[in-house]
Amino acid sequence: MIIYITAACVYLIAVLIAGLVMNPDLYGVHYENKFLTPSFSHPFGTDFMGRDMFWRSIKGLSNSILVGLAASAVSSVIALIFGVAAAVAGGKTDKIITWLVDCCMGMPHIVLLLLISYMMGRGGFGVAFAVAVTHWPELTRLVRAEVLQVKNAQYVQAAVKMGKSKTRIAKEHIIPHVLPVYLIGLVLLFPHAIMHEASLTFLGFGFSASTPAIGGILSEAMKHIVTGKWWLCLFPGLILLVAVMLFDVIGDKLKMLLNPGSGNQ
Template sequence: MGNKNGQSLTSLALRKFKKNFWGVLSFVVIALMAFIAVFAYVFSPDKTRNANWGDLAIHSKPPGFAVTMLHFEKDERAFSDYFFGSEVPSRKIAILDYKIQGDSLTYWEYAADPSLAVSKTIALKSFGPHITPEVFNKDFISKQKFILGTDSQGRDLLSRLIIGSRVSIAIGFVAVFISLLVGIFFGAIAGYYGGRVDAFVMWLVNIIWSIPTLLLVIAITLALGKGFWQVFVAVGLTMWVEVARVVRGQVMSIKQMQFVTAARALGYNNRRIIINHILPNSMAPVIVISAANFASAILIESGLSFLGLGAQPPVPSWGGMIKDHYNYIILGKPWLALAPGIAMLLLVLAFMMVGNALRDALDVKAE
């Protein structure tokens, strides 16, 4: 199909979408966040699995905090660590100062009050044979800066934020994929066959629709068990009803059109008519709903994590980070909860703006 200028509806929609500044900007934000999530351990300052290295001596430090680190072994990483994180965290400790005297090293562990710092002396050869002060300063001493500060466990907040983006973005993709599979199936058969099939599907949709989403997700999560993938499946199984209602309405309208009647006259079976002829012409509103469901899935997962039913520790998630630090807002350290909250706000807002832009772009009547 095309318009009077010979342009396809897809090219028209794409051209209209490109003209929407906020839609394009939101799409860029989503693409950037997805790229960062995929290569999270490349961008994360902390390369340990789940960015879980921490030192309680430097807990709850403000953004920009810098400290000297003493490494007890050379900081070497395998190539896979940049994609999956290092299972064995590097042995290091935050220190205030150190000095080398002969064959021994004396260092003072970091303390908020320098007068309370504890000093320890160890043999320099414990770092390796023939270690000179110059080699020691180069390989075993570093200055580490925490751009967003540290959390209540002394972990790098920026690293936890970056690794946590994997959970929020993955829950969107998986939950929306599950909701599309289930919703399109039930919506298509209800709209095409009608009668008792339609009555049963709508009865099921109304039952699920009447249950508060969070309570339904909690029930499914408890049935499947706590875990990473269980949450994804639980969220997906609660979001298909809206897809089913929209697909049902679209199918009921499209099945009356002449090209469907012609397909029946040619002897095509119902499955071929639904999959090849009806569904491709009913996807526009489904795409818009999917963008909104992305945002809803992120918020639901965050709510579950806040309640302790989402991604389980030590896996970082934005909802879990807010849960761990929301009380710090009144303790003068609001950035610990605001950082994941703002990240979540930007991602959800971006998906909503893309959904609005797609709705306008796919509105053929407006052209």
Template sequence: MTVIVCTAAFIIAAWLGGYLVNLEKLATNLQSRNHAPSLQYLFGTDWLGRDMFTRTVKGLGLSIQVGLLASVSSGVIAVMLGLLASMGKIADRIVSWLIDAFLSVPHLVSLILLAFVMGGGMKGVVIGIALTHWPSLARIIRAEVMQLKSAKYVQISRRMGRSSWWIATRHMVPHLLPQLFVGVLLMFPHAILHEAAISFIGLGLSPHQPAIGIILSESMRYLSMGMWWLAFFPGLCLLLVVRSFDVLGERLRGLVDPRRSRE
């Protein structure tokens, strides 16, 4: 429980830091450019004199915001399709086919195509991630739904004349919420990394936004000049945030699933 609290506190601090940082340090200041890390500039400054600590914290806030919107949207899609699978054999076959079809294509390839079609930016990234990251969670939820269909209270409700939609929303959804919550948390690392990846190649967030992918992309041309801090600190912070979400999701899954917690 201590690990969960500490990890959650770190994630919340990283998210809120993106809104609390001094935006004046993002402005160009040629007199302070190319400074190495020091007590005055913890992460150094870039070729325009911008404070890299401020840019990194702001970029992490943007990444967490994109991950939150995309993961929740993808989780909603997974739940809706999982519930649709309980409506009958034909619906179940359609949902299973959709899951297999989307899983057969690599996430990053589909994400790049969708982000390009949607015109990039935050909207394109969120929609692309939401439409490509739901299959794994949908498969888990569908399996849970299939088990719930054989429960006695579900069969009694069906014999009493309750509709399939009533049974799904009243009986199944409350049991699926823990799986949904953990699944969305475990989806966060993939969403953040994929957002950084497509921003790195120029198909993600706007270059005017200090996203981590954009910071890493811009720093590549300066690494040969010895300005290692431009990529090291943003990359390390991104790794820590991603790992924090992964640890938090795994710990919560252990609490939700007793069999996993005994392993």
């Protein structure tokens, strides 16, 4: 189990670091090499501008992972704060947060992402902001449900009778017990964030064409796939699929490690 998690993390971290330190010349324009089929020198072939698709795809996936990490971190913190506040404070606070969750989940996700990204000027910041502020509702519900269970525990009730404040009780007695659910939810946010970033870029509301991104690469490939340039969409799509599946593997294995009883369900 730990081997699977380690292997998945090593792959994803290697792609992220490779993209950050990569020389732009590796995926630069070389018109003399345009539309080359996959070979040893160009494993993923080249595109209509002669750019090496292997290095361009690695750089694009690195950008997607970076956006996914940043957006998921922000979104998960929002979910933790809202989930704990709703369950601990109760009353009007709980009703308002629950109403916000229902509003966000009631609207088609992709439409909300498109609107927010457009309002924020598109580009890397626009897509990261859109993903960050739209992925907290489901995790908020999970955290809230977990806190409600812990809230009724005897040691929490004892802390209440001892006169401790709600903030101190949440910090010392509740949050430590909901961290396993929070961490699993955080990891499982990554694949959703990466896929939604790729979707926004594919539709033209994410990274600009000058910035390597899997969504943009796949969007460009659609113009040439009918002419038989199959490698332009096959390999970038595969490495995106592999990254998403690896995040799912990490999340599932973490769930089994942190909650062994889930394996019997």
